Amino acid sequence: MLKIAKGRISYPAVIGAVLFMIVQVIATLNLPSLTSNIVNNGVATGDISYIWKIGFEMIGFSLLSVVAAFGNVFLAARSSQQLGKNLRSDIYKKVINFSNDEFDKVETSSLITRTTNDVVQIQNVAMMALRMMIMAPIMLVGASFLAYTKSHELTWIFVVSIPVLLIFIGLIMGFAIPLFRAMQTKTDRINLVFREGLTGVRVIRAFRQDKFEQDRFEDANQDYTHNAIKVNTIVALAYPVMTLIMSGTNVAIVWFGGQLISSQTMQIGNMIAFMTYAMQVLMSFMMLAMVFAFIPRAAASASRIQEVLNIEPKITDPEKATTLPAATEHSLEFDHVNYRYQSAEQLALEDIDFKAHSGQTVAIIGGTGSGKTTLVNLIPRFYDIESGAVKLDGTDVRQLKLAELHQAVSFVPQTATLFTGTIRENMQFGNEHATDDEIWHALEIARSTDFVKEEGGLDAHVEQGGGNFSGGQRQRLAIARALVKHASAYVFDDSFSALDFKTDAQLRAELRQDKQIQQSVVVIVAQRIATVADADLILVLDNGKLVGKGTHAELKANNEVYQEIMKSQLREEDQL
Incomplete structure (x- = not known):
């Protein structure tokens, strides 16, 4: 993952996202303490002016948190999208220079998946890393410390709830990670079958294999769907179980905190703050678990992309290139x-x-x-x-x-x-400076002028792959395109x-x-x-x-x- 991101992600944006996140976490961690102060020093004593003063401080911290969160999201999105853009560009530049030998190593459908779906997985994890992965450890350490300052007697509750949460997270990851990895291979399979079905649709119809191809796609689709249902069901279990653990933690805090309050060893405001910090601690573990659950899938995607980027074309420019001599006679x-x-x-x-x-x-x-x-x-x-x-x-x-x-x-x-576009654009693919007269001359040699004029001239539309022309017409246009070029x-x-x-x-x-x-x-x-x-x-x-x-x-x-x-x-x- 880090190797993939190196040199392709915007470092200033990453640094900015980290700084904004630190500000957001600090502002968020201050709110429970301020709430505690309002309850302990304002509500309990009836000091209205103190309540207003702390209330304005809370509003200030809340606004600071919102602004910092917006800055973090903006810069995180910018850097992750920049990473995706650069990855797609690098893959395309690498593939476009492949010789036929390199193309034989990786299927076209797999290259498409790696350039689209795999890049998206890496983008998502990069976004999560700049949001959750940074927030979670800072929030975890800060909330744990502040919770301890509010009541060290209740921190033993973490000794029970956190291991239970970690065991549950470990079980989820153990079941989900292999399924996440399998999804990329199954995506390759869907792309392969779908692409073959589209490009070979006429052959499929001619041989009346519609049902066979539909069944083949259905099998690949069902295989992917079943895998996706399994992994999403497993991940979806995290939320209700997390809610159960958090609710149980709150019940324990209220139960034992109430006893401390009754014995006058703890203030009500401190219990409220401790409860909030406890939720932040547990949510930090949950955020880390979510990131770590997606990292294996992104790591698999990064490995697949790196596999393409590591392929070195065997056919390259020589170190000391020779220039063709200017000549009117060729051989x-x-x-x-x-x-x-x-x-x-x-x-x-x-x-x-x-x-x-x-x-x-x-x-x-x-x-x-x-x-x-x-x-x-x-x-x-x-x-x-x-x-x-x-x-x-x-x-x-x-x-x-x-x-x-x-x-x-x-x-x-x-x-x-x-290629999709006009006939003129296809002809200029061979010579971008070709004039209309040169194009018409090449079309005349290729015996293509008649049907080109019938289609509307050089501005006539060409569908993808030249699907709106017959096989013979496509061949003649391809020949004309070659003749436009001086070679x-x-x-x-x-x-x-x-x-x-x-x-x-x-x-x-x-x-x-x-x-x-x-x-x-x-x-x-x-x-x-x-x-x-x-x-x-x-x-x-x-x-x-x-x-x-x-x-x-x-x-x-x-x-x-x-x-x-x-x-x-x-x-x-x-x-x-």
């Missing part, structure tokens, strides 16, 4: 590249070797799981190679700053992702799969004819022979190995794997 080279996934025994890619220059199109084809996507993910360093070198314009990508590398590579992933290499990872053959052919023809694209290297991952046939260089992958390299005519004549792919897709008389 992309794989120099005997090997790559292995984390903890994998076998290589995912083995001895990949090719080179392409400006104006050339490199197409990658192969069966499912052959390593096509893995290969192109190495270009922008989403993964780092095991041996060999990936070179952009003759420079090893590992020697470049990630920002510069990502600026030089325009990447279209398999899944077309659009040394354009990488299309199976980005034409949702396009019909005609649109596919037109789009590739536009790419070949565009002057900007002609100055760059184009890499296309595809499943269809028709998509790769006119490429300058075709790479054929099989089980992570480069089993063929050449033009369509060369591979058609000499490569068995390529021939098998052709036979599976085209009739003999239709083969190109």
Whole structure:
């Protein structure tokens, strides 16, 4: 907890909250003594002026307590919210720099829970710490001392009531703490099932699995609910039992205090003050118990957050970065590249070797799981190679700053992702300074101008994930976004799969004819022979190995794997 808060919480606000709390406790502790003085020296003697004098003092202390309480709450809330804000910001900054390997370690649903629910738990405990955790020990010591000064004969009552209270608190914590810890894991589960249900709603309906998914969510929801009911029921027992202990303490004080009063060894005002201090002592223990009951849950949340913050991205900027040379001619080279996934025994890619220059199109084809996507993910360093070198314009990508590398590579992933906003905002995601003319030009190449105009132009609204567009339209918009960016290499990872053959052919023809694209290297991952046939260089992958390299005519004549792919897709008389 302290490690999480260090450097993320406002220290002046914390100090201010502590000072205000000290003032509030001092003012509150003075009130019972003043009440005692009124009863003993004012009411008993009939001294009205003394009663008014002490009464005004009580009003002053009460107002001071209210002002101090307001200052403490304000600064405690400010510091706890600042802590939450900084935590969320740090988690997001850390996660946004994760490579694909780091994302594989922590599920997305768990990251969302850690950024929201776990941070809230820490905020709540920080707020409680600056309120109850500071108030309770000061109040406990002060009230105990003042109670002793009022009547040391009655302090033995604490010897009975406090151990009973501590035993009860210990039982509550013993049962509640494991349940509090379990709630975070169960929250992860709810988020996971709910997120899968939302993102896969069309698949669920298509396969008529509505009931199955509802039952799955119901199971996760019920599991969380039962756990929450148990822990809240246990914690709720604290209040009636606490009331019982406090009431029993009051009865004992009145009973034995009355005997002391009858024997004239104690004044009535002192008994009233002692009773108030006794309640403050017991309430201090109760406040500490409440804080300690929530600390384990917050500690579990802090541990989960620290786990994310402790993950060090393996792919970072080099200590001595190289700058890409200014050039009108570009190149992309794989120099005997090997790559292995984390903890994998076998290589995912083995001895990949090719080179392409400006104006050339490199197409990658192969069966499912052959390593096509893995290969192109190495270009922008989403993964780092095991041996060999990936070179952009003759420079090893590992020697470049990630920002510069990502600026030089325009990447279209398999899944077309659009963001909530307008089409213009999505297009400028690739180039924030892009003009409308540049955007329309990119949309024209991507064969998207017609439906964009129908939707209302560049200011047309884009729903989350591009849900108001078809799969093919989303792909074309993602391609256009990549084309808006001026890059040394354009990488299309199976980005034409949702396009019909005609649109596919037109789009590739536009790419070949565009002057900007002609100055760059184009890499296309595809499943269809028709998509790769006119490429300058075709790479054929099989089980992570480069089993063929050449033009369509060369591979058609000499490569068995390529021939098998052709036979599976085209009739003999239709083969190109």
